[in-house]
Structure formats: C-alpha cells, structure tokens
Amino acid sequence: MTDSGEVVAPGHPDYERLRLPALPNYHHIRPRAIVRCFNTDDVTQALAHARESGTHITPRGGGHCFAGRSSTNGIVIDLTPMNDVSVQDGMAVIGAGARLAEVYAGLDRHGLTLPAGCGPAVGIAGLTLGGGLGLLGRRHGLTSDRLRAAQVVLPDGAVVDCAADREPGLFWALRGAGGGQFGVVTKLVFDPVPAERTTRFVLTWPGTGARDVLRAWQEIAPDAPDELSANLKIDAQRVIVFGAGEPGDLVDLAPATSDISTMPYHELKQSFDDLGDLGPGPVTSRSEFFRRSLPDQAVTTLLAGLAPGRELNFTPMGGAYNRVPATATAFAHRAERFMIEHVSADADWVHRSWAGVHHHASGRVYPNFPDPHLDDPLTAYHGENLARLKDFKAHYDPTRLLNFPQSL
Ligand SMILES: Cc1cc2nc3c(=O)[nH]c(=O)nc-3n(C[C@H](O)[C@H](O)[C@H](O)COP(=O)(O)OP(=O)(O)OC[C@H]3O[C@@H](n4cnc5c(N)ncnc54)[C@H](O)[C@@H]3O)c2cc1C
Numbered sequence: 001m002t003d004s005g006e007v008v009a010p011g012h013p014d015y016e017r018l019r020l021p022a023l024p025n026y027h028h029i030r031p032r033a034i035v036r037c038f039n040t041d042d043v044t045q046a047l048a049h050a051r052e053s054g055t056h057i058t059p060r061g062g063g064h065c066f067a068g069r070s071s072t073n074g075i076v077i078d079l080t081p082m083n084d085v086s087v088q089d090g091m092a093v094i095g096a097g098a099r100l101a102e103v104y105a106g107l108d109r110h111g112l113t114l115p116a117g118c119g120p121a122v123g124i125a126g127l128t129l130g131g132g133l134g135l136l137g138r139r140h141g142l143t144s145d146r147l148r149a150a151q152v153v154l155p156d157g158a159v160v161d162c163a164a165d166r167e168p169g170l171f172w173a174l175r176g177a178g179g180g181q182f183g184v185v186t187k188l189v190f191d192p193v194p195a196e197r198t199t200r201f202v203l204t205w206p207g208t209g210a211r212d213v214l215r216a217w218q219e220i221a222p223d224a225p226d227e228l229s230a231n232l233k234i235d236a237q238r239v240i241v242f243g244a245g246e247p248g249d250l251v252d253l254a255p256a257t258s259d260i261s262t263m264p265y266h267e268l269k270q271s272f273d274d275l276g277d278l279g280p281g282p283v284t285s286r287s288e289f290f291r292r293s294l295p296d297q298a299v300t301t302l303l304a305g306l307a308p309g310r311e312l313n314f315t316p317m318g319g320a321y322n323r324v325p326a327t328a329t330a331f332a333h334r335a336e337r338f339m340i341e342h343v344s345a346d347a348d349w350v351h352r353s354w355a356g357v358h359h360h361a362s363g364r365v366y367p368n369f370p371d372p373h374l375d376d377p378l379t380a381y382h383g384e385n386l387a388r389l390k391d392f393k394a395h396y397d398p399t400r401l402l403n404f405p406q407s408l
Contacts, residue, residue, distance in 0.1 A: 005042030008034040018078060021060065022121060025282040026068035034076045037097075040186045043153045046077050047184065051155070051401060058404065059184045061123025062099050066285060067370040069180055069404045070126070077184055079125065087112065091148060092190040096125040101270075108266040112192035115140040118272050128188060129179040130368030131331045133339075135244040135269070138319030139226040140193050142331060144175035145324060149189040152182065155401040163189075173392045176331025178367035178381065181389075181408050182396040195265040201230075201247045203255035205239040210303050213239045213253055214314070218293035220249050221316035222337035232314035236306045244268060286354040287341035287369045288361035289317070289333055298357050302340075305353050312353070313341040332383030333364050341369065370406060377406045 008015050010030065018034045020027055032055065035046040043059075050057035056074030063070050070076065079097035085106025086093050092107055092114065101120035107113050115136035117127050124143075132143025140146065149163035152170065160183070162171040173182055205213055214234065221230045228245030241250055244265075251258065263271075294302065302312065317336040326334040340361075342353040351373070365371055365380040374380050382389050393400075393408035400407075 005038065005045060006036040008036060019076070021063035021065070021068065021071050023064065023066065023068065023282070024280065026071045029068065029071040029073060031072055031076045032074055034078050036078045036081055038081045040151065040153060040159055043077060043079075043184050043186055044157050044159065046075060047153060047155060047401070048157055050075055051157075051399075056403070057401065059125075059180055059402075061096060061125035061179070062119075062121055062127075064119060064122045064126060065179070065370070066368075067372055067404075067406070069370070079123075079184075079186070082186060087192070090192075092192040094124055094188045094190065096123075096185045096187060098124045100124060100127070104266050104269055107192055108195050108264075110192075111195055113195035113265055114143055114146055114190055114192055116143040118269065120270070120273050124188060125185050126179045127368065129174060129177065129181075129185065131176045131333075131366065132368070133315060133321075133366070135229045135231075135272075136193065137321055138224070138229050138316060141320040141324060142176065143190075144329060144331060145320070146190045146192070147175055147188060148191050150174055150185050151187040152185050154183040155397045155399065159186075169392055170396065173330050173389060175329035176367065177385075177389050177408065178370070180402050180404060181393060183402070197262050198244050198265045198268050199246055199260060199262050200244060200268040200271060201258070201260045202240060202242045203247060203250060203253075203259075204241075204257045205253070205255055207235070207237050207239065207306070209253075209256075210234050210239045210306075211299060213241065214299055214303070215293075215296070216253055217241065217250070217314065218338065221314075222318040224248065224316070224318075226319040230316060234303070234306065234312045234314075235310065236308050242272065281345055283343055283345050284347040284350040285341055285343040285369070286350050286371050286373065287339055287366060288354070288358065289336035289339050289364040289366065290360060291335060291337055291362045292360065293337070294357060294360050298360055301356050302353065305349060305356065307349075310342075310344040310346060310349055310353070313343065315339040315341070326384055327388075330382070330385050330389060331367075332385045333366065336362060336364060339366060339369075372405065374406075378408065381406075382408075
C-alpha cells in the first residue's frame, strides 16, 4: 500500500472487485477509474483531474446509495482506505471511508457509540450527510445531530474545516442534505454517546396478526419513551417488532414469540445485521414519511398487497429526532411520526403499494432513501430548507462538478 492515491482502471486485477457498489441494481456501471484515496491530497488531486478533464466524478463511502449515486462511468473517489476511528478529547474522529461496523467496534473500545444505522457495511459519511436513523435515534437524534466538525475538499480544491463557528453555512448544509452535494468529506468529528447495556427485543406474530399489530404500533411507537425504538417489519408470512429498549405496551399485543434480553450495545447492533434480507438480486424500495396514522381502510389496502418476496418496513420517528427545529440543520424532517418503506424485487408492486398510501403521507422523503420516481424530489427531500441549500450549492459548487439526477 502506498501513501498516495491508487488509480484502478479496467484491466487492473482489483478493478472488478472495487468498482462494485453494494446494491446489485448498479453493478452494470463501469467507471473509467476508481481512485483509492489514502489522504486528503489524494482527494484534491482526483477532483483536480475531473475538473481539468471534464470527467464526471463522485465520492463513494460505503457504496450503499439506493439511487446508485456513488457509481459513475467517470471517476469514483473511493474513500475506503480512509477509515481510521479514534477518540480524541472525548470526540469521535472518523475517516470518511469507515463503515458502520468499524465505527461501532472502534468506539466500543472506549465505551462509546453513535446513534447510527444498522447495516454494518453502510458508510458513516453517506449515512451522516443524509441524516442517519438508528436504534438510538429517538433518544440521541440523528447521526448528523451528533456531528461537531467535518473536513471537506471543495470542488475547487480548497480544503475546509467546518464546525458551528467555522464555515457555519457549510456545516449546516452537511447535516442532512444528502451526500455528494457540496464537496468530498474526508473526516467527521462526532460527540459520541455512552455504549450502555441495552434491552434487545424481537416479538413476532403470524401474518394474520398484521392488521392489529400495525394499528397499535402506529399509536405506540412514535410516542414511546425516547429509550424505546421499535421497528416493525411485515411480510406475507409474519410480523416482527424488533429494537432496543423496554418494549412496554407492545408485549400486551400477545406476540407468538417473544425474545427479550439485555446485552452490551454493540452486540445488540450486530444481532440485527441480517434481519430482512430479501436475497442477493436487485430490489426496488420506495419510502415516505407520515405525520398521521393510516386509517383502517388504508391499512387494509396496504396489507392486501403483500405476497412472498414483498416487505413493508416501518421506522418510528418522534423523540429526539423531532426536538430539533426543522431549519436548525439541513435535515428538514422534524415533525414526522414514522416512515414506511416498500421493498421487493417486484418493482410493480413497490410502485402500487407506495401509491396506495401516498395520499396519507406528508410528502417528505428521507434524503438517504432517494427515490428516482418522485414528482418533486427536491421539496420532498429538503422541505423548507430547499432555498437555502440551493444557495449553498451555487456558492460551493458553482460549476456543478458534483452532479447527479435530483442533486441540488
Ligand atoms: C443495507 C442497507 C442498510 C441501511 N441501513 C440504514 C439505517 O439503518 N439507517 C439509515 O439512516 N440509513 C440506512 N441505509 C441508507 C443509507 O443511509 C444510505 O444508503 C447512505 O447514503 C449510504 O452511505 P454510503 O456511504 O454507504 O453510500 P455511498 O453510496 O458511498 O454514498 C451515498 C451518497 O453520499 C455520497 N458520499 C459518500 N461519501 C461521501 C463523502 N465522503 N463526501 C461527500 N459525499 C459522499 C455519495 O456520492 C452518494 O451520493 C441503509 C442502506 C442500505 C443499502
């Protein structure tokens, strides 16, 4: 391994492995080159080359973007080698290429963690730049709410350290607008939280229980104590409520199986790594936020569409997520009760299922779950923060070096 960026082009022995993002939906895209970056200079040089040659360029952290935005036929800036995780003066200092499993393991050694997502190979950078929902989120907020500083290479090559008191506009915009908009983040500094022993629960019901559980979950989960994060997953065969915290009223819904135990937080996290894998092929997923419970008729319609290979995921919001004003950071979705995600290899069903409940939704969409099919995507992702974000885009990336469908 050298200390400078390594250019991996077609024909290189590592090309086929390195070019692949996480989602098979985008495995057909063949970059002209992947630049493996080991330090900030490597990123600066890759951006300079793109500027001078007019080549499309995109940063990649964990490669998990649902819309394939970290894939391009041009140049991929692969930040994977920049994956250091350390604790300095009580702050978590994390390289932008780190994956969540590395972040949790690195912080757990210090008895610390972050409110962040479940997928172990998801990148901390992509997750944070779009918000970051996870099992500690109702208690501690978004991953981006814990961000205290970041280092960014701007499209013009300038390296900027931003925080609340340094380049505050950029720091504001980085917290929730989604990745790849203003520059390439190379380092993230977070205020971590204690990694405490936590109650883990998995409650299951047969598929026939879906209606009752969903009706109750909509009322209980978004208003639960901050310590409880109860996610709901429904497929044709079964209903699962799982998460962290004391499940409280959810146990009164008479689950068929109930697994409740207390364990170190990092073990709890790992135990949910593989829940709900729909298999190795491409899947389509669409989601929206909701501010009100679905009426009974909508619940009936939603559940009637389920069949093997189709899945509905419900994520609770509320709690600390909603105690931050919508304009305090770029993440505008601070009044939502829950999110519904429709997932299947059967894209037609995903569209039908999404459309079936769309008129009950708030019209807002989580920037980390981008959806190429939205009519007005920028309003859906950014709400009242859109105008300010467009100004920052024009300021920091006037030539639109970082560009993708639905970018600011
Ligand atoms: C299996 C799976 C599990 C998930 N679980 C969760 C979850 O529990 N909670 C949750 O909130 N979300 C979750 N997500 C969504 C996830 O937050 C987004 O997909 C996120 O954007 C992934 O970040 P990444 O770095 O892995 O992806 P990438 O595809 O590498 O990046 C995503 C976007 O950010 C940009 N980007 C990446 N790195 C940088 C950088 N250093 N500087 C600037 N821009 C950058 C990319 O260009 C791209 O536009 C999950 C997604 C998947 C596929």
